[in-house]
Amino acid sequence: MTSLVSAQGVSKQFGSVRAVDDISFEIEAGKILGLIGPNGAGKTTLLKALLGLTDCDGRLSVMGLDPFKQRKRLMQNICFIADVAVLPRWIKVAQLLDYVEAIHPNFSRQRAEELLRQTKIMAGSKVKELSKGMVTQLHLSIIMAIDAKLLILDEPTLGLDIIFRKEFYANLLNDYFDEERTILVTTHQVEEIENLLTDVMFISDGKILLDSPMESLGDTYVEVSASGEAADRARGLGPIAESQMFGKSVMLFEGIGREHLDALGELRTPSIADLFVAKVKGARK
Amino acid sequence: MIAHHLMLLKREIWEHRAIWVTPIAIASIVILGTVTALMFAGEYAQELDVALFGAQNVAGETERRMVLTALFYGSSGLFILALAVLIVFYSLDSLYAERKDKSILFWRSLPVTDAETVISKLLMALLAIPTATLVVIIATHLINLIVTSIWVSMKGADAGLLIWGSAPLFDNWLSLVIMVYAAALWMSPFVGWFLFVSAYTKRSPFLMAFLPLVLIPMLEGIFSHTNEFARVVWGRLVVIPLFDDLVDVGEIFGDGDWETEQKMVSALAHIDFGKFLSSPSLWAGIVICGLLCFAAIYVRRFRDES
Numbered sequence: 216m217t218s219l220v221s222a223q224g225v226s227k228q229f230g231s232v233r234a235v236d237d238i239s240f241e242i243e244a245g246k247i248l249g250l251i252g253p254n255g256a257g258k259t260t261l262l263k264a265l266l267g268l269t270d271c272d273g274r275l276s277v278m279g280l281d282p283f284k285q286r287k288r289l290m291q292n293i294c295f296i297a298d299v300a301v302l303p304r305w306i307k308v309a310q311l312l313d314y315v316e317a318i319h320p321n322f323s324r325q326r327a328e329e330l331l332r333q334t335k336i337m338a339g340s341k342v343k344e345l346s347k348g349m350v351t352q353l354h355l356s357i358i359m360a361i362d363a364k365l366l367i368l369d370e371p372t373l374g375l376d377i378i379f380r381k382e383f384y385a386n387l388l389n390d391y392f393d394e395e396r397t398i399l400v401t402t403h404q405v406e407e408i409e410n411l412l413t414d415v416m417f418i419s420d421g422k423i424l425l426d427s428p429m430e431s432l433g434d435t436y437v438e439v440s441a442s443g444e445a446a447d448r449a450r451g452l453g454p455i456a457e458s459q460m461f462g463k464s465v466m467l468f469e470g471i472g473r474e475h476l477d478a479l480g481e482l483r484t485p486s487i488a489d490l491f492v493a494k495v496k497g498a499r500k
Numbered sequence: 501m502i503a504h505h506l507m508l509l510k511r512e513i514w515e516h517r518a519i520w521v522t523p524i525a526i527a528s529i530v531i532l533g534t535v536t537a538l539m540f541a542g543e544y545a546q547e548l549d550v551a552l553f554g555a556q557n558v559a560g561e562t563e564r565r566m567v568l569t570a571l572f573y574g575s576s577g578l579f580i581l582a583l584a585v586l587i588v589f590y591s592l593d594s595l596y597a598e599r600k601d602k603s604i605l606f607w608r609s610l611p612v613t614d615a616e617t618v619i620s621k622l623l624m625a626l627l628a629i630p631t632a633t634l635v636v637i638i639a640t641h642l643i644n645l646i647v648t649s650i651w652v653s654m655k656g657a658d659a660g661l662l663i664w665g666s667a668p669l670f671d672n673w674l675s676l677v678i679m680v681y682a683a684a685l686w687m688s689p690f691v692g693w694f695l696f697v698s699a700y701t702k703r704s705p706f707l708m709a710f711l712p713l714v715l716i717p718m719l720e721g722i723f724s725h726t727n728e729f730a731r732v733v734w735g736r737l738v739v740i741p742l743f744d745d746l747v748d749v750g751e752i753f754g755d756g757d758w759e760t761e762q763k764m765v766s767a768l769a770h771i772d773f774g775k776f777l778s779s780p781s782l783w784a785g786i787v788i789c790g791l792l793c794f795a796a797i798y799v800r801r802f803r804d805e806s
Contacts, residue, residue, distance in 0.1 A: 268608060270802070290611035303515070303603035310514050317507035318610050354606075 219244045219365055219397050220265060225273035226421075227260050234260040235271065236421035242414075244364070245394040249408055250401045251491055252418035258401050259297075261418065262369050265399075266295055278364060291320055294358045295367035302350055304343035308336055315357055327360035330390075348379050355383065359391050366391070368400040372407075380404065384411055405488045415487060417494050424494045433484035437468045441480030449479045456493030467493045508612065508620035509628055515597075516590055519629050522582050523636035527643075530575050534644050538651045552657040564666035569767070572672045575644065576637050580680070583633040587625050587684075591694035592705040594621040595796060614801040618695065618793055625691045626684045634677055641673075668766065675767035682742050682776060689736075689785040692792030699796040741779040744772045 220242035227235040235257045242248055252258045264271040267282030267289055275282060280289050302311065308331070316324045331338075334352045342350060351371070358366065372380040388411060392398060402408055415432070417424040427435065441449045446464040450457070452475065454466035467485055468476060476482055485493075513519055541548055555564060595618070598604040607617070645667060649659035684691075697709040717730035776782060 266609075268605075286608075287611045287613045290609065295609050297605045297609070301602045302606055303598070304601055305515055307514075310511075314507055314511055315610065317503050318612060320611070 218242065219278060220399075221274075221276045223274040225261075225264060225271050225275050227257075227264060227269065227271040233421050235264065237273070238418075238421070238423055240416065240423060240426055242397060242399065244397050246413045247392065247398045247400065247411055248414040248416060249405070249412040249487070250399060250416050250418060251405055251487065252401075253495060256419045257421040258418055259369060260421075262295075262297070262367055262399070262401065266293065266367060292363050293365045293367065294361050294363040295369070296351075296354055296358060296371045297369045302342045302354055305341065307339060307341050308353060309338040311342070311353070311357065312338075315361075319361055321362040322357075323360045323362065327356050330356035330359060348375050351375060351379070351383070355386070359386070364396060366396065366398045368398065368402075370402055371400070372402065372404070380407060384408060387411075405491065406486070409487045412487075417491055419495045419498055422498075424498055425490075432490070435470055436485050436490055437471065437473055437476055438483050438485040438489065439466050439468065439476050439480045440464070440483075441466065445479045449476065452476070455497050456489075505616070505620070508616060509624060512594070512620065512624045512628070516593070516624075518586060519590065519624075520632050520636075522586055523579055523633045526578050526582055527636050527640040530578065530640055531643050531647070534647055538647065541651075548655065552652065552655055552662070555662055556657055561666060564662065565668050565766075568663075568667045569672055572641060572667075572676075573767075575640065576676060579633050579637050579640075583630060583680070586633075587629055587687075587691065588694060589706075590629060591621070591625045591691050592698050592709055594624070595695060595699035595800060596701065596705045615797050618699070618797045618800065621695060622691065622789075622793055625695075626688055627681075630680045630684050634680055637676065638673055641669075671766050671768045675771060678771055679742065679767070683740060686736070686740050686742075686782060686785060688789035689792070692789030692796075696792040696796045696799070699799045736781070736785070740776075741781065742772065742776045743770045744775070 218241045220240075222241075223239050225235055225238045226233060238261065250258055250261070260269065263269040264275060265277055265282055267277075267284075267286035270283045277289060278292055282289050306314075312324055312327055315322050315327075331353070334349065334356070336345060336349055336353055336356075342353070345353065355371070372383055375383070384407065387398070400408060400412075412429050414426075414428050416426045439449050439454075440460070440463045442463045446466075449464070449466050449468075452468060452471055455469050456467040458465050463480070467489065473482060555567075598607055608614075645663055649663045652659040652662055694705075694709055698705050701708040713733060717727060717734070720726055720729050
């Protein structure tokens with residue numbers, strides 16, 4: 216396994232605000248990493264630094280390149296859909312394909328046209344004539360036709376309906392992803408991508424709260440539903456979060472072995488959403 | 501690599517259709533005007549016959565050349581005016597529109613550097629847009645000449661002599677081409693300024709570009725009672741050091757010797773390359789344009805767009 220992305224002590228300051236605060240992490244090839252954080256957590260700034268759209272302090276390397284200084288070379292191997300990135304409204308679909316074909320060495324027009332045939336998008340249409348969902352489909356068709364090592368998706372399904380969102384992720388998994396490729400995705404709809412991810416990273420106030428493979432989450436984090444005296448005993452073990460549900464106390468534990476909790480109640484691996492809320496609230500205390 | 505860069509220019513033409521729509525619209529008006537004028541000229545048949553006879557038998561070649569050259573430049577004027585307006589609005593829009601419609605992140609997600617983008621816009625303004633207008637002007641001249649020849653022949657006059665034999669086509673066109681590109685180069689610091697404002701401003705690029713050009717001379721006048729800024733900046737619009745010492749207007753209409761007359765009907769003969777290329781003003785302007793483009797690249801590269 217090689218590191219596709221390597222960050223060491225990366226920071227980015229806006230005035231007195233540290234949007235990204237001394238972050239270090241590695242992303243290995245062939246992963247689907249979910250980057251999850253509340254609004255203003257520094258997610259977008261971090262992605263921008265990875266994409267060479269903003270400069271930053273510390274050492275950041277993406278595929279061995281300095282993203283800010285070598286952006287053009289980087290863009291030949293990275294694709295991204297930014298949450299605010301929109302396709303130019305005046306352009307025609309066919310023109311867009313012409314443009315990307317001439318500009319991007321790794322773009323397969325044939326592949327893009329195949330993908331577009333599965334949609335209602337016409338080559339002669341202008342982007343401004345398409346619905347929001349269709350524009351995303353168009354953008355995605357272009358992105359998926361680019362043979363890139365790293366795909367960065369920042370809230371790619373924002374404002375789209377549930378049917379389209381499901382299709383989007385299904386396409387991504389079936390048509391795009393393979394062991395050669397790496398996907399970094401951020402979204403607010405965590406539940407929808409939970410089963411897709413191989414790795415997850417939480418970020419809040421510019422710092423990383425969690426960076427773990429999905430399969431080992433269950434080793435570190437356990438959720439216990441307990442009631443009565445068992446609940447009190449569980450509480451004594453120091454849960455990082457507690458909530459009430461159907462008369463039971465649901466407690467989240469970090470770093471406490473299942474063998475200690477087994478007797479106290481029903482155990483399960485927490486959902487990403489619950490874990491996220493617990494970690495962010497914990498960090499803010 | 502060439503295809504890559506040509507596509508950057510092509511993309512500009514897709515977005516800014518006015519680049520070719522405007523000159524073609526003007527061409528249609530000019531050609532329609534010619535045709536209409538010739539159609540309604542029938543009412544003055546007698547006067548026209550006299551004029552044609554005079555042009556053919558009394559006037560010399562020089563007079564015919566002068567009249568046709570005047571017509572050439574007269575009909576080019578509207579195009580040139582529109583070209584200036586096109587370049588101003590194109591440059592002001594070129595790096596602003598992509599931020600306004602938020603497509604900048606899409607453009608920047610592709611392997612194109614900010615320098616390539618800004619330079620492609622500069623080349624559009626100084627080279628591609630003038631070229632489009634020049635092509636349309638020359639085509640319009642040709643169409644007008646053909647239409648007029650047919651009309652002249654129908655009147656029984658000798659179109660070969662009156663039109664094709666007398667029109668200094670090569671001279672007029674070449675001088676026009678030189679003047680347009682030279683003027684573009686001469687005005688390049690303005691284009692650089694517009695590109696910079698376009699990349700920098702958060703709103704109304706037109707206002708942001710012209711306000712300083714108006715306010716600075718006013719402030720200068722109030723506080724230091726000089727007008728250096730206006731002299732240097734606005735003065736640039738008035739004189740291009742491309743021509744030899746301008747001929748006195750009175751001389752054109754008076755009697756001159758044959759050589760002077762020849763020179764007067766040939767704009768090409770007035771063009772002085774040495775003077776143009778050795779003008780420090782030209783090179784200072786080009787350097788300023790370069791610096792402003794560099795600033796535009798810097799702004800596009802470093803500013804956070806979210």
